[in-house]
Ligand SMILES: *Cc1c(COP(=O)(O)O)cnc(C)c1O
């Protein structure tokens with residue numbers, strides 16, 4: 001598999017005139033944003049195009065070439081393609097699948113700040129993502145329109161300074177690493193100046209989608225921070241981990257980061273025991289520990305990815321028989337109003353009650 005993906009990378013790189021070399025910003029700007037181009041690049045049957053266009057009108061396609069290079073040509077069921085290719089079922093209205101499943105809007109004391117859990121807060125650093133994942137619960141939020149200005153960040157910093165119970169700050173988005181190193185370096189330095197903060201966590205898909213994002217600029221501000229650093233990657237399938245991703249993971253660890261991974265359990269992508277076992281093993285080989293396996297947030301347009309709770313619990317039980325204990329992700333759901341993620345199976349007889 002490794003050899004095959006290396007070959008694919010080389011093929012696409014030469015097709016695209018060195019799209020993979022160095023500059024992550026160019027790769028970000030050069031991502032595929034047109035359903036027709038995506039279908040053509042992979043040699044998909046034209047029958048997939050109308051669905052792709054219909055979904056694209058709801059939530060734009062975005063696929064960087066470095067990610068495309070890990071997909072199998074001509075296979076509409078490739079597990080990486082499934083995550084980014086819109087299909088006509090996105091336009092179905094399904095009961096219970098809504099636009100703000102986590103009710104995050106209620107936990108925003110300031111622009112850019114989500115404070116739901118006791119000792120940790122989430123900062124929305126960037127509205128942009130390197131890839132648009134079809135199952136994303138943020139698909140209905142134009143975060144790009146409202147990332148905070150420097151003055152607004154000062155208000156967030158004041159909020160953190162006045163709350164000694166907060167010991168961990170999570171950079172989120174969108175994808176926080178879509179932001180510039182200048183802005184990130186500034187913010188992280190300020191955070192490091194708040195004495196009661198102990199940890200900096202970064203939730204990102206960029207080192208997976210465009211591994212060249214992990215460059216000297218990023219590693220510089222990361223390594224310089226006195227805070228303990230945790231990078232939570234987002235990988236759903238072992239095929240996403242190629243040599244470039246392994247290299248990026250190694251650099252992040254050298255800069256002092258502990259690497260964890262969260263996945264989403266997705267119908268047609270990773271909803272079987274073999275795939276989940278291979279994912280955990282491949283992550284650990286890259287120096288990444290499995291952290292969470294999320295059940296899908298019920299966001300409108302993503303119902304076709306849903307795996308029912310009973311099946312999810314059974315899958316994870318079978319996975320337990322296959323893996324070392326430390327390679328087992330925790331199966332969780334996010335329930336609006338709860339003080340933490342909610343483990344499955346829930347002890348309560350009424351799943352989803354809060
Ligand atoms: C998931 C989440 C966190 C982090 O929770 P952990 O269980 O510590 O990973 C923090 N804040 C918000 C709003 C979250 O959704």
Ligand code: SF4
Nearest residue numbers: 129132133136174205
């Ligand atoms: S926030 Fe994460 S899951 Fe959602 S589109 Fe961006 S990278 Fe994908």
